[in-house]
Amino acid sequence: MIPAIDEDFTEEFDEEIDPSLDYAMNFDKKVVKGKCDELEAMKQVIFKILNTERYENVIYSWDYGIELKDLYGMSMIYVVPELERRIKEALEADDRIDSVDDFDFEVNRRNVTAKFTVHTIFGDLEDEEMGVEV
Secondary structure, three states: OOOOOOOOOOOOOOOOOOOOOEEEEEOOOOEEEEEEOHHHHHHHHHHHHHOOEOOOOOOOOOOOOEOOHHHOOOOHHHHHHHHHHHHHHHHHOOOOEEEEEEEEEEEEOOEEEEEEEEEEOOEEEEEEEEEEEO
């Protein structure tokens, strides 16, 4: 028997955003103490995503992290635009991150430092930085 559908179903649903509450990581002292939320939590999310090699850890889904290993030894002409694409792809997989732009790259021999702006649902994080040795 197929259930009948009520054509007058007019109840509306409100979409709720899950809290971004996370443990607070102190990178200088290398300790986890307290909790943080919103922009501070997003800084940690960005740090964790960009410091996790994708497909390496079974505890993370295949959508989490960034692919960097295959960039080692490649030409900087290839690495710089590819790094921009991969940073965007890795960060925008998080539904709290709307976009990533304003990239600025500094190349020093085999090191690339990328600075960029991350637009989140909580606000913008400017001058986020990631260094890669290739």
